[in-house]
Amino acid sequence: MEDIRFTLDHCVKCNICTSMCPVSRVTPLFPGPKYAGPQAQRLRYGPSTDRSVDFCSGCGICSQVCPHGVKIAEINAKARHTMYQECGIPLRNQIIARPDVLGRLASPAAPVINLAMRLPGVRRAMEAILHIHHAAPMPSFSFETFPAWFRNRRQQIPSLRNPSSNHGTTSGATTPDETVVYYHGCATHFYEPRIGKAAIKVLERNGYQVIVPEQGCCGLPLMSNGNFEAARQVVRFNVARLLPYARQGLPIVATSSSCSLMLKREVREILDMQDDDTALVSAHLYDICEFLLIRLAMGQLDIAFQPIPLRVPYHAPCQLRGHGFGKPALELLQLIPELETIEMSAACCGTAGTYGYKQEKYSIAMAVGEELFSAIHSTNPHLSACDSETCRWQIVHGTGLPSVHPIELLAAAYQ
Amino acid sequence: MQQFETEILVIGGGSTGCGVARDAAMRGFHTLLIDKGDLSYGTTGRYHGLLHSGGRYVIKDSQSARECIAENRILRRISPDAIEDTSGFFVVTPADDPAYSDKFYRGCLDCGIPVAEITLREMLQREPRLNPAISRAFEVPDGAIDSFKAVSALVRSARQHGAEVWLYYRLVNLHLSQGSLQGATVENLRSGEKIYISCDFVINAAGAWCGQVAAMAKCPVTIAMGKGTMIAMNHRLVNTVINRCKLPDDGDILVPIRTVSVIGTTDYRVPDPDHYPIERWEIELLMKEGEHLVPGFKQSRALRAWAGVRPLYQTEPTLTDTRDITRSYVLLDHETRDGVRNFLTITSGKFTTYRLMAQVTVDKMCQKLKIERPCTTHLEALPDSEDHHYYHVSHRLGEFEAAAQDDALICECEFVTATKLETAIHRLRTTNLDDLRRSLRLAMGPCQGGFCIFRAAARTHESLGFDVSRTNQALVQFLEERWKGVHPILWGDQLKQARLDDWIYQNVFNVSALPQDEGSPSSAERANQSLAEWMPVEIS
Numbered sequence: 001m002e003d004i005r006f007t008l009d010h011c012v013k014c015n016i017c018t019s020m021c022p023v024s025r026v027t028p029l030f031p032g033p034k035y036a037g038p039q040a041q042r043l044r045y046g047p048s049t050d051r052s053v054d055f056c057s058g059c060g061i062c063s064q065v066c067p068h069g070v071k072i073a074e075i076n077a078k079a080r081h082t083m084y085q086e087c088g089i090p091l092r093n094q095i096i097a098r099p100d101v102l103g104r105l106a107s108p109a110a111p112v113i114n115l116a117m118r119l120p121g122v123r124r125a126m127e128a129i130l131h132i133h134h135a136a137p138m139p140s141f142s143f144e145t146f147p148a149w150f151r152n153r154r155q156q157i158p159s160l161r162n163p164s165s166n167h168g169t170t171s172g173a174t175t176p177d178e179t180v181v182y183y184h185g186c187a188t189h190f191y192e193p194r195i196g197k198a199a200i201k202v203l204e205r206n207g208y209q210v211i212v213p214e215q216g217c218c219g220l221p222l223m224s225n226g227n228f229e230a231a232r233q234v235v236r237f238n239v240a241r242l243l244p245y246a247r248q249g250l251p252i253v254a255t256s257s258s259c260s261l262m263l264k265r266e267v268r269e270i271l272d273m274q275d276d277d278t279a280l281v282s283a284h285l286y287d288i289c290e291f292l293l294i295r296l297a298m299g300q301l302d303i304a305f306q307p308i309p310l311r312v313p314y315h316a317p318c319q320l321r322g323h324g325f326g327k328p329a330l331e332l333l334q335l336i337p338e339l340e341t342i343e344m345s346a347a348c349c350g351t352a353g354t355y356g357y358k359q360e361k362y363s364i365a366m367a368v369g370e371e372l373f374s375a376i377h378s379t380n381p382h383l384s385a386c387d388s389e390t391c392r393w394q395i396v397h398g399t400g401l402p403s404v405h406p407i408e409l410l411a412a413a414y415q
Numbered sequence: 416m417q418q419f420e421t422e423i424l425v426i427g428g429g430s431t432g433c434g435v436a437r438d439a440a441m442r443g444f445h446t447l448l449i450d451k452g453d454l455s456y457g458t459t460g461r462y463h464g465l466l467h468s469g470g471r472y473v474i475k476d477s478q479s480a481r482e483c484i485a486e487n488r489i490l491r492r493i494s495p496d497a498i499e500d501t502s503g504f505f506v507v508t509p510a511d512d513p514a515y516s517d518k519f520y521r522g523c524l525d526c527g528i529p530v531a532e533i534t535l536r537e538m539l540q541r542e543p544r545l546n547p548a549i550s551r552a553f554e555v556p557d558g559a560i561d562s563f564k565a566v567s568a569l570v571r572s573a574r575q576h577g578a579e580v581w582l583y584y585r586l587v588n589l590h591l592s593q594g595s596l597q598g599a600t601v602e603n604l605r606s607g608e609k610i611y612i613s614c615d616f617v618i619n620a621a622g623a624w625c626g627q628v629a630a631m632a633k634c635p636v637t638i639a640m641g642k643g644t645m646i647a648m649n650h651r652l653v654n655t656v657i658n659r660c661k662l663p664d665d666g667d668i669l670v671p672i673r674t675v676s677v678i679g680t681t682d683y684r685v686p687d688p689d690h691y692p693i694e695r696w697e698i699e700l701l702m703k704e705g706e707h708l709v710p711g712f713k714q715s716r717a718l719r720a721w722a723g724v725r726p727l728y729q730t731e732p733t734l735t736d737t738r739d740i741t742r743s744y745v746l747l748d749h750e751t752r753d754g755v756r757n758f759l760t761i762t763s764g765k766f767t768t769y770r771l772m773a774q775v776t777v778d779k780m781c782q783k784l785k786i787e788r789p790c791t792t793h794l795e796a797l798p799d800s801e802d803h804h805y806y807h808v809s810h811r812l813g814e815f816e817a818a819a820q821d822d823a824l825i826c827e828c829e830f831v832t833a834t835k836l837e838t839a840i841h842r843l844r845t846t847n848l849d850d851l852r853r854s855l856r857l858a859m860g861p862c863q864g865g866f867c868i869f870r871a872a873a874r875t876h877e878s879l880g881f882d883v884s885r886t887n888q889a890l891v892q893f894l895e896e897r898w899k900g901v902h903p904i905l906w907g908d909q910l911k912q913a914r915l916d917d918w919i920y921q922n923v924f925n926v927s928a929l930p931q932d933e934g935s936p937s938s939a940e941r942a943n944q945s946l947a948e949w950m951p952v953e954i955s
Contacts, residue, residue, distance in 0.1 A: 002711065003543075009649050009716035012912045013827065013862045039827055040812055042650045042674040042860070049813030068911070 004269045005075050010068040011038035017062035017072055022348040023055065026367040030055035033062035036079070037072035048083040055361070056080070057352035057368070058224050059318040077223065077270045084226030092130045093225035096354045100217040100234075103141065103190025110141035133362035137351070137397035139191040139389070146184055146193035150200070150212050179209045181245045181252040183238075183285070185259040186217050187389035195389075198411035199255050199288055205414050206295065206302050211250070213241050218259035220266070224353050228271055235267050239281050246284040253288045255407055257320035257387040258353065260287045264323070287320065288407055289328035289387065296332070305413035307337035312409070313379035315344045315372060315395065317388035318352070329387060329406035336413040342379050346372035349386075351394035366398065373398035385409060416600075417610045421447040421579070423780070424599055424614040426586055426628050428452070429459035430562060430766050432620035433569040433580075434773030434792070439618075440576035441795070442777060442788040447612065448570075448578060449601055451585040453850045455566045457622045457688075459766060460853060461723025463645050463679040464672035465656060466490060466498055466558035467767040470505055470530070471663050472742060473522030474515075479742045479765070480526040486768045487556060489793045490565075493770075496800040497565035499807065501671055503557020503656035504538060506549045508707045511661045516551050519660055523555065530555050542653050544709045557656040559672040561806065562766055563853045568797040575798070584610075589617065589631040595756040596632055616780055619760040623688035623726040629760050634753040636760055640688055641725040641737030643680035644697040646904060649716035649861050651808065652676045652709050659707070663738065665697075666704025673808060674829065674860060675718060678705045682738045688724050693903045697722075716908040719863060719900035728763045744772045746779060757783070825874065826867035828860020836874055846875045846885055848893040861909075863897045865916035869924065887929040894920060 017033040018024060024032035029052065036053045044050075053076050062072035084093075095102070106113045116122055123134035132138075180203055188196040203210050215238055222231035242252055254260035264282045267273045286294075295301040316327045333341040349369045350356055356365030376384045376399050384403045386392045392403040425436045428450030436448040450456065469483030491498060507516050523530035531554050538545060538552040570580050587600040587609065598613035621628040629636040651671040659667035665681045678701050685691040698720055705712035727737055728745040744764030749755040761776040774790045781788055796803070811830035815822070822832040839854050848871055851857050857871055858864035868890065876886040901913055920926040 006650075006715075009908050011861065012908070012915045013866050014915060035824075035827070038861075042828070043809050043812040043830065045651065045654050045808050047809070049809040050816045052816055068908075 004071045007071045008038035020065045022368045033072045037075045053079045057355040059352045060322045097221040097225040099186040106141045110143040114140045131359040136357040137393040146196040183254040185256040198408040201411045218262045220262040293328040305336045309338040311340040313376045313384045315386045317391045349391045349394045427620035428454045430769035434769040437573040438773040438777045440578035446578040448580045449584040458723045463670045463677040466560040468555040468557045470555040499559040500805045505553045505658045505660040507551040507660045571798045616757045623724045639727045639729045642685045642691045644722040645679035647675040647718040666701045717904040720903040829856040846889040
């Protein structure tokens with residue numbers, strides 16, 4: 001595959017990307033995707049001279065709306081990488097890009113750390129020292145991690161023990177065809193094990209044996225914070241862990257639409273990892289709702305959902321839309337009786353992963369998300385749904401309301 | 416008739432003429448340069464932008480090669496602001512005779528051109544898009560030089576040394592009396608006014624038109640015109656000048672210049688320096704040859720095609736292939752040759768050797784005038800080059816970013832800001848958008864004026880207060896000229912762009928019905944005519 005930057009040739013300067021960019025709409029600091037992407041790229045060679053590209057949030061809407069196939073957000077990501085290679089990656093970016101390391105360090109002391117993070121001076125100090133905005137929606141660490149829960153559960157329920165597997169598995173499946181591998185990512189691992197629990201419940205209910213292999217961060221935060229080398233390392237780690245399953249032809253499902261986009265496409269387009277092993281893992285990877293929708297089409301999904309009499313505003317994250325498979329959660333949630341899912345038309349919640357954590361970008365992220373927050377409020381001032389973790393945390397922060405993954409609603413409807 | 420007096424009259428505002436004007440002015444001569452068009456309107460503004468190392472001529476024309484490397488070193492000193500230090504590779508592709516490369520290497524050494532064979536690994540590391548089947552690569556000190564920028568700096572320098580430069584002044588006649596030129600009649604093409612210029616010496620640097628100029632002094636000069644067609648590709652496919660390691664031939668060089676890369680050239684004899692349409696075979700051949708250097712070349716976006724004519728002085732009328740005529744310069748002393756005492760013609764040569772050509776010309780003039788004034792053009796840096804920094808492609812992006820983007824971008828493709836445009840409009844006092852283009856690179860990017868030229872036209876109208884019909888006319892003229900260059904490469908991405916541009920101008924602005932002076936065919940009629948000649952070329 002050719003370098004994604006060469007797609008700049010397809011730009012006819014129609015401005016559709018610029019008119020759809022949620023960031024340049026709210027701040028003059030980002031001159032817009034057409035400028036930063038195909039336009040500036042013709043003048044880039046050697047040392048980086050444009051710093052404004054750092055204000056691209058990387059949401060990827062520009063690439064999705066481009067009618068000519070210019071990979072604008074990807075061009076910007078590479079330009080940011082060049083910029084960081086030159087001026088160095090700030091300590092702040094190094095820290096927030098490693099949710100797995102943070103989780104490993106903090107989870108054992110989660111109650112204390114979560115409490116400390118709520119102390120008034122702590123976040124202010126973090127802002128002063130690390131330039132992480134004091135109000136940014138940092139998630140709470142979970143004392144019990146998802147893999148720990150998964151292991152314990154297997155030990156407690158004898159019927160789930162499966163001595164033939166190295167890692168965690170659950171049974172309930174009758175044939176190996178009905179085995180899936182679950183890629184939970186850092187958010188489920190350390191912050192929101194409830195999502196993993198819901199995923200396991202839904203998959204098992206449908207007769208799958210679930211394998212949860214050892215895994216690391218998908219590498220997206222490292223990549224979007226400009227550290228391509230470290231990102232490639234974690235991708236290689238994950239590919240090595242997932243490859244044996246991909247070789248057996250087992251589907252790998254992920255509950256984070258950002259992690260799955262990273263492993264499916266961005267590793268290839270942005271990190272230029274074009275080896276066969278990575279491609280094989282990518283080819284076997286599914287977003288969980290995409291996977292369940294395919295099962296539904298094949299008549300293999302248990303649709304005996306109990307009614308949930310709720311009206312739920314649903315936001316399809318930019319990264320999920322980047323998959324190009326539509327909005328499978330919307331179709332699945334329609335199967336739940338009495339559940340009314342309202343699709344939000346606002347483009348982006350603003351946070352774009354770790355963008356909204358940054359001192360200089362927090363207010364931009366909040367301004368971008370404003371349309372979504374008020375739409376959620378006017379739809380249902382109790383609950384919203386969204387597939388991507390950082391988006392959910394931003395929505396919770398912006399609306400003051402809880403937000404769930406669609407898989408949690410499906411799991412709830414299987415009561 | 417108005418009179419004007421000068422010591423030296425230079426005819427031709429290309430690199431040679433401007434070089435001569437600067438040289439003469441620096442030696443203290445009162446100098447006037449005239450051109451019937453804009454600076455670099457002719458061949459100078461229509462070449463690919465190669466700063467020769469001389470490598471291309473080591474086998475066939477070693478004299479040229481030696482001149483090139485000497486001037487290359489001088490221009491890097493005096494004109495770095497117009498130069499990108501791209502370096503250059505000579506590569507042996509599977510289509511090239513491998514035996515040539517050893518001869519080439521020895522030839523470079525013989526001519527004093529620094530040359531080093533580099534590993535293919537290094538070549539691909541530096542230029543990843545090059546053909547991996549290339550078998551050898553040599554590095555030489557080629558560069559890229561922006562001829563518009565270089566000539567503009569020459570003129571500013573000449574003016575600083577007291578020269579006058581009159582653009583859009585046509586030479587009407589040279590006045591010959593008793594074996595010497597007394598003066599010239601010129602016409603101001605903007606006002607129609609005629610002026611008599613009396614002068615002591617006339618230097619003909621009219622390039623492709625120098626035969627016509629010499630004829631006015633009854634001196635027969637035969638110029639063979641070798642048309643060279645080039646295609647600018649949308650972005651820099653390479654950042655190093657890439658030459659095929661073989662005898663110079665069609666489509667054997669790819670030059671990264673400013674935001675584009677230019678594949679060139681063909682060499683085809685034409686009779687008329689004012690009319691030389693681009694032929695379809697030339698486009699097909701250039702795209703095909705490009706594929707030998709960069710796999711996937713044919714699928715890359717071409718921006719536009721254009722042609723220039725090399726003025727080649729023909730000493731042997733029997734030569735029919737213009738490639739066989741020397742690329743070295745020719746200085747004609749019309750006293751010994753034709754009995755005209757104070758008239759020199761300087762022609763042929765290359766952009767890279769313009770300074771040397773100017774030097775030998777003014778030396779000769781001094782000798783004939785029996786005045787001893789040494790040349791200093793190689794010692795003094797040109798305006799904007801005093802800091803000895805090379806130009807870099809990212810310059811405008813960095814400049815715009817440093818200004819915190821608080822300026823409006825008029826031409827988004829080439830990063831021409833409103834401030835830059837206004838400054839140029841007031842300096843040139845012109846509604847001619849093509850002059851602004853040459854001065855600023857306005858409308859030279861992917862959309863070829865689609866999104867900027869209506870903005871620029873509006874700015875000229877507002878700033879200079881010319882009437883609406885004149886502005887409209889300037890707009891339409893510009894569009895026609897731009898579209899001419901796009902028609903030969905109408906396929907793929909550029910075809911889509913042309914359709915969008917067409918919708919903008921025809922459907923939104925209804926440009927073919929704008930109020931203009933009567934008598935000229937509408938732009939739509941003319942555009943359709945040329946479209947009919949240019950069905951899209953089949954690129955497989």
